[in-house]
Amino acid sequence: MAATVSNPQRLLALYRTMARIRAFENAAEEASKGGVAAFGAALGTQALVRGPLHLSTGQEAVPAGVCANLDRTDLITSTHRGHGHTIAKGADATAMMCELFGRATGFNGGKGGSMHIADFSVGMLGANGVVAAGIPIAAGAAHAIKLRGAREIVACFFGDGAVNRGPFLEGLNWAQIYHLPVLFVCEDNRYSATTPTEAMTGGEGAAARAHAVGVHGRVVDGNDVEAVDAAAAALIEEVRAGRGPRFLHAVTYRVKGHVSVDPAAYRNPDEVSRAVEEDPLRNAAEKLAALGVGALELERVRAEAEREIAAAVAAAHAAPWPQTASAYGEIQDTGAGRWY
Amino acid sequence: MGRLTYAQAACTALAEAMRADPRVVALGEDVGRGGIFAQYRGLAQEFGPQRVIDTPISEATIMGAAVGMALNGLKPVVEMRVVDFALCSMDEVVNQAAKARYMFGGQGRVPLVARMPNGLWSASAAQHSQSLEAWFAHMPGLVVVTPATPADNYALLHAAIESGDPVIYMEHKELWGSEGEVPVGRRVALGTAELRRTGGDATLVTWSRTVHTALEAAEAAAKRGLAIEVVDLRTIWPWDRDAVLASAAKTGRLLVAHEAVQAGGFGAEVAATVAEELGVPVKRIGAPRIPVGYSKPLEDEARITADRILAALVALCDRPGPGRSAARR
Numbered sequence: 001m002a003a004t005v006s007n008p009q010r011l012l013a014l015y016r017t018m019a020r021i022r023a024f025e026n027a028a029e030e031a032s033k034g035g036v037a038a039f040g041a042a043l044g045t046q047a048l049v050r051g052p053l054h055l056s057t058g059q060e061a062v063p064a065g066v067c068a069n070l071d072r073t074d075l076i077t078s079t080h081r082g083h084g085h086t087i088a089k090g091a092d093a094t095a096m097m098c099e100l101f102g103r104a105t106g107f108n109g110g111k112g113g114s115m116h117i118a119d120f121s122v123g124m125l126g127a128n129g130v131v132a133a134g135i136p137i138a139a140g141a142a143h144a145i146k147l148r149g150a151r152e153i154v155a156c157f158f159g160d161g162a163v164n165r166g167p168f169l170e171g172l173n174w175a176q177i178y179h180l181p182v183l184f185v186c187e188d189n190r191y192s193a194t195t196p197t198e199a200m201t202g203g204e205g206a207a208a209r210a211h212a213v214g215v216h217g218r219v220v221d222g223n224d225v226e227a228v229d230a231a232a233a234a235l236i237e238e239v240r241a242g243r244g245p246r247f248l249h250a251v252t253y254r255v256k257g258h259v260s261v262d263p264a265a266y267r268n269p270d271e272v273s274r275a276v277e278e279d280p281l282r283n284a285a286e287k288l289a290a291l292g293v294g295a296l297e298l299e300r301v302r303a304e305a306e307r308e309i310a311a312a313v314a315a316a317h318a319a320p321w322p323q324t325a326s327a328y329g330e331i332q333d334t335g336a337g338r339w340y
Numbered sequence: 341m342g343r344l345t346y347a348q349a350a351c352t353a354l355a356e357a358m359r360a361d362p363r364v365v366a367l368g369e370d371v372g373r374g375g376i377f378a379q380y381r382g383l384a385q386e387f388g389p390q391r392v393i394d395t396p397i398s399e400a401t402i403m404g405a406a407v408g409m410a411l412n413g414l415k416p417v418v419e420m421r422v423v424d425f426a427l428c429s430m431d432e433v434v435n436q437a438a439k440a441r442y443m444f445g446g447q448g449r450v451p452l453v454a455r456m457p458n459g460l461w462s463a464s465a466a467q468h469s470q471s472l473e474a475w476f477a478h479m480p481g482l483v484v485v486t487p488a489t490p491a492d493n494y495a496l497l498h499a500a501i502e503s504g505d506p507v508i509y510m511e512h513k514e515l516w517g518s519e520g521e522v523p524v525g526r527r528v529a530l531g532t533a534e535l536r537r538t539g540g541d542a543t544l545v546t547w548s549r550t551v552h553t554a555l556e557a558a559e560a561a562a563k564r565g566l567a568i569e570v571v572d573l574r575t576i577w578p579w580d581r582d583a584v585l586a587s588a589a590k591t592g593r594l595l596v597a598h599e600a601v602q603a604g605g606f607g608a609e610v611a612a613t614v615a616e617e618l619g620v621p622v623k624r625i626g627a628p629r630i631p632v633g634y635s636k637p638l639e640d641e642a643r644i645t646a647d648r649i650l651a652a653l654v655a656l657c658d659r660p661g662p663g664r665s666a667a668r669r
Contacts, residue, residue, distance in 0.1 A: 075412070077408075107444075107445060107447070108443060108445030108447070109446070110445075111442055111443055111444075112444060116444060120448055125408075125412075126440065126444050130435050133404065133431060136401040136403070136405050136407070136408065136432065137404050137405070137407050138408060139404070139408060140407060140408020140411075140416075141408035141409070141411060141412040143393075143408065143409055144412035147365065148413070167400050167401060167404060170398035170404075173396060173398065173401075174396070174398060329446070330441050331441070331480050332480075332482070333503065333504055333505055334483050334503050334530045334531060334578060335531060
């Protein structure tokens with residue numbers, strides 16, 4: 001990687017996006033306490049966020065750095081760990097939190113929850129509960145763009161576990177042979193649920209596999225938001241120039257467990273504490289301080305993010321539940337109804 | 341229009357739909373050279389490789405990309421070659437195409453037609469001979485279509501492309517060459533059955549190729565004095581409950597016949613509904629729960645023949661019930 005020349009204003013904007021994601025993840029984690037049915041825990045009755053909650057805490061630099069280079073009309077696909085991508089693409093945090101709370105005013109009317117969060121109005125085509133499933137969908141969305149002769153691009157986020165599924169090979173090959181405008185982003189948090197991905201992955205890993213089907217790209221420190229931003233900017237410029245798909249392998253770390261109730265006791269504590277040292281917000285804050293941005297200014301950004309998310313939580317608390325009749329809506333036009 | 345084969349009828353409908361709507365594209369293996377059953381013949385020449393898209397052998401991504409295309413404004417027609425190969429795309433069909441509209445709260449729709457030729461393919465053995473329509477009918481979000489004639493293949497493919505839902509479109513693997521009159525411009529609504537033969541002694545509900553076998557059996561039954569009403573469902577989901585119940589209420593007996601394995605087949609749903617609603621005798625005939633074997637004696641064991649349907653009809657009509665034959669005896 002060439003060294004990037006820091007731009008304090010841009011870095012501060014990236015820091016703000018990361019702070020908003022962090023505040024959202026912390027609030028969602030708090031609201032999920034006592035209730036998520038996973039890892040042997042029973043579903044409690046008090047939890048405000050009932051479902052499995054896959055937190056992206058510590059991974060904020062990847063969505064922030066990539067989405068800073070996207071326009072509103074560009075599209076993204078995301079994963080079960082998709083809050084960061086959704087926020088970074090411009091979705092409203094209140095409608096997101098309402099969705100996590102299962103309320104009618106959520107983006108999906110309570111039908112999706114955390115794992116299927118989506119905001120089509122900002123080009124966020126949905127988080128997906130199936131590993132690697134967003135890759136073919138991103139390729140198809142880009143195919144439609146190409147057939148229309150439009151200039152948008154698609155950024156396709158997936159995790160390190162996805163590179164071991166067939167749609168990774170098929171989807172990258174597809175984007176390459178049709179020369180589609182996609183930036184594939186492997187947000188490598190090193191874990192496939194409870195399993196270290198490295199132990200499950202042969203060969204040289206994600207970027208080498210992409211390279212093997214002709215999709216070239218870069219490997220970047222995924223906890224360095226400036227590095228992610230710079231690499232994404234360069235790759236996206238090539239994608240927009242019509243040079244076909246590109247690949248960004250951003251190596252970060254999953255600070256929390258697989259889901260919020262997973263204590264992740266299978267990890268070496270030293271590994272975790274080393275990773276926390278590399279926290280992307282901390283890295284950015286240190287750089288900003290060196291660039292002369294004062295601690296008060298950073299504190300103001302964090303406080304603003306926390307106020308925004310606290311208001312989202314309050315709104316979600318107060319929001320109405322979906323009507324049960326809506327369980328029968330938005331399934332299909334032909335053959336809908338109860339049928340029993 | 342006159343007489344067309346089943347393959348030509350579909351090809352004609354698709355060409356008309358592609359002329360009428362630039363959002364309609366076709367994608368799949370070998371479509372650029374007309375498809376392996378000639379069901380895309382001439383389309384690449386007329387519409388070019390941008391809209392008749394030759395793909396790698398990547399069923400999951402053919403289907404997944406079609407979902408992405410549909411979410412982004414296109415109306416893809418997806419070629420899966422045979423339903424047996426479409427099994428490589430089940431996540432994309434079941435978890436993506438069928439779920440996207442609902443789980444995203446109606447923010448997106450998936451108007452795609454997935455062509456998955458279905459049924460027993462002679463001498464082709466276990467991985468090319470399955471009848472899996474019941475699987476897809478079980479899945480909320482999907483429409484399932486099983487045309488039996490060239491006229492219906494023309495009309496129902498139009499209806500499928502126009503529907504706006506994900507449609508599992510199951511042509512029969514051995515009907516491609518069958519010929520029939522195809523009235524161009526005629527439309528058939530999804531979910532409407534067709535009465536293929538009228539009669540008062542028993543209702544025989546069926547679909548796809550078994551319609552033809554059922555009509556043979558009904559003809560043979562007529563020689564024995566049994567008047568069989570044959571109802572071609574045409575669409576498995578939604579199925580024409582009203583037409584079936586009206587016929588079964590009239591005849592007082594129901595037989596459902598299909599090529600698929602009988603256990604857990606869609607015939608069970610039809611028979612159970614008629615039994616629940618009308619309380620009349622019902623019977624099913626489907627394949628035994630065995631894979632389709634290659635050798636002819638093995639394959640024949642899985643085949644639903646007119647003789648077997650006739651035997652089931654005779655057995656059904658021998659049973660006491662409120663039907664006319666019972667009243668006559």
